[in-house]
Amino acid sequence: MLGLKFIRTHSEAVKEALSRRNNSFNLDEVLAWDEAYRSRLGESEKLKNLRNSLSEEIGRMNARKQDAAAQMQEVRDASARIREIDQDVQDLEQKINQALLMIPNIPHASVPVGPDEDANVVVRVEGEPPGFDFQPRNHWEIGEDLDILDFARGVKIAGARFTVLKGKGAQLERAITNFMLDLHTREQGYTEIFPPFLVNRATMTGTGQLPKFEEDLFRCDREDLFLIPTAEVPVTNLYREEILPGEALPILHTAYTACFRAEAGAAGRDTRGLIRQHQFNKVELVEFTAPETSYTELERLTDDAEEVLRRLGLAYRVVALSTGDLGFSAAKTYDLEVWLPGAGAYREISSCSNFEDFQARRANIRYRPEAGARPRFVHTLNGSGLAVGRTLVAILENYQQEDGSVIVPEVLRPYCGFDRIE
RNA sequence: GGAGAGAUGGCUGAGUUGGUCGAAGGCGCUCGACUGGAAAUCGAGUAGGCGGGCCUAAAACUCGCCUCGAGGGUUCGAAUCCCUCUCUCUCCGCCA
Structure with a gap:
């Protein structure tokens, strides 16, 4: 706001x-x-x-x-x-x-101006896409052949856009999650939060999902609670209606949560595979900072998310979203797009944004620069660090072998206890 | 789900026969004095929001209004009385 x-x-x-x-x-x-x-x-x-x-x-x-x-x-x-x-x-x-509440945030001066995603600007490209001497396959083919992804039964027990992970698929998902959380908490200074997955209307309004985007959310009618579409929602609202002491900033939080999205406007898009699900796992990075430092913090937070991709040995690029493609609440956003050999394209795996004081005003999150001074709104930032399901997709497609097996990236082996899925 | 108690400033805690109460006291915090420095002590200050004035603008300053969980009501006047809602705590039941 x-x-x-x-x-x-x-x-x-x-x-x-x-x-x-x-x-x-x-x-x-x-x-x-x-x-x-x-x-x-x-x-x-x-x-x-x-x-x-x-x-x-x-x-x-x-x-x-x-x-x-x-x-x-x-x-x-x-x-x-x-x-x-x-x-x-x-x-x-x-x-x-x-x-x-219906007015979107003002784009930062550094945001490329343009009508839609075609005006987005690739800021940098990192890592080498792997070469294959065979035709690389889609993750859903790899996953079904290895009996670690079960799309049909996901549909049976829940519906379209729900998938069952099985055996080493389920274990790898869990390993990826733990690897990310450990990196963020032990090396990058984030404090872990495990929040509720259901939140109330005030919380959804605080981060900007409501009132404008209710159709994108799953709602529990009986209690008027909403399933969170991202950990950003509960974690940012942690300090709603609070005045934080200045010395507490910056506050860095990471959180694993399941995320639930109705995907109301996405009918027909990404219908196959794990890319677009009603329920997926994500490790999120959330930051509260003083206004003066929020843009340098955006670079740092983005780099923290990139570190996950680097350690997994995945090729990716960083894209600055244009004014026309920017989310409602964001002043500036970098998308991280990972290379998917099966799709032959870069696909979004993380989105890192500075909201400036837009969410802080809605949620009334302030800080006192020093004792006795007037409270000011904090700046909030967040980014995926990373979307776990899409990371699993990237691993399956990038580490696939000609015989249909998949090599597990080195850094994940201590977490899952195997080095190959076959 | 049943029964009861309660929600006051950063914290604690008075105020409940309605009238200089936005609110005593204590703690904390800030500034100052004392000190070689610190502790202790003493003094002063210390809620938020909105609107106006001042100003190039912000801050500061200043005037006014609102806020004692939220909303509504009674009254010339409500933290204090009435109604509704929300939340917290205790006991019982149920449950992973």
């Missing part, structure tokens, strides 16, 4: 940012409401001031046994008018707040 004061004083810049995002939000309407809101609020506050001073006077007169009937009548009249005006104030305030 953008600050109302900011929108008020920088309306042209906000409009310009919205157009770079291909967003057709009507800002003038909000500005008009704001105008009316402040004028009505002023009227109301004047009358409340009158009411307060008269009430005090009445108290004093009563103590002296004087007759305050006239004053009481005056306050009664004022209160009636206040009630009317406050109704307007409340209506306007509500309209403004609802509108504010």
Whole structure:
């Protein structure tokens, strides 16, 4: 969410940012409401001031046994008018707040300008895609032949976009998860969190999933709880409505969670394989930092995610998303795309974003730079470190052998206890 | 699921016959004094939000309004009275 004061004083810049995002939000309407809101609020506050001073006077007169009937009548009249005006104030305030929740973040100046993903910019390419002297296969073929992925039974017990991992497939998934968590916690300084997978509406609103994107979420109707689409949601909201001491920053958290996405707008896309599932595992990195350092922290956090790919020996590239492809809450995003030989393409395996104070405003997460100073909004960042299912896909496709077996990357062997799946 | 208790500032804890209470006291924290330095001691300060003024702007300052879990009501006036909701704690039941 953008600050109302900011929108008020920088309306042209906000409009310009919205157009770079291909967003057709009507800002003038909000500005008009704001105008009316402040004028009505002023009227109301004047009358409340009158009411307060008269009430005090009445108290004093009563103590002296004087007759305050006239004053009481005056306050009664004022209160009636206040009630009317406050109704307007409340209506306007509500309209403004609802509108504010629908305005996306402003892209950072360094974000490439463009209408869609075709305008994304490849920032760097790392690692060599492996060469094969045979035709590399898709992960779903490899996985089914090895009897470690069972798509048919996933559909039977749950539905489309649900898959069963079996035997060494399940073990490898678990090994990948543990390898990532250990790297982040032991070497990169993140504190591990294991959060609830179901969260309430306020939490979903805090990170920007609600109110605009409810159709992308799974919801438990009975309790009005939502299955988290990413650990970003519960972990960022950990400090909702809090003022953190300045010396606590930066706060680095990593969390493994299952993630649940309705994939409402993705019908027909990636229908085969593990790439696009309703449920998948992910290890997430979440960071809270002071505004001054958030962009250097974005580079560091992205590098922490890249380290997973480097250690797994997977080729990848880093892509800066364009203004038209940027997520609703993000000011800047790098996607990490891993090379998939079976698909013959780079596919997204991580997304690292700086949200600046967009989420912090929604969730009211602040910090006090020093004792006695006014609280400021923190900046929040997060990135996948990494999507576990897609990492499994990348390993199957990149480490496949001509005989159909798959070599396990060195760093994972201590975690799974085998060096090959055949 | 049943019964009961409670929600006050960073923490603790008064305030519940409605009226200078945004709120005593203590702790913590900040600044200052004392000290070679520190501890102890003493003094001062220390909630958040919104709107206005000031200003190129922010901060600071200043005026006002709101907030004592959330929302609504009674009243000239509510932390204090009434209603609804949420959450926490204790006991019982159930359960991994």
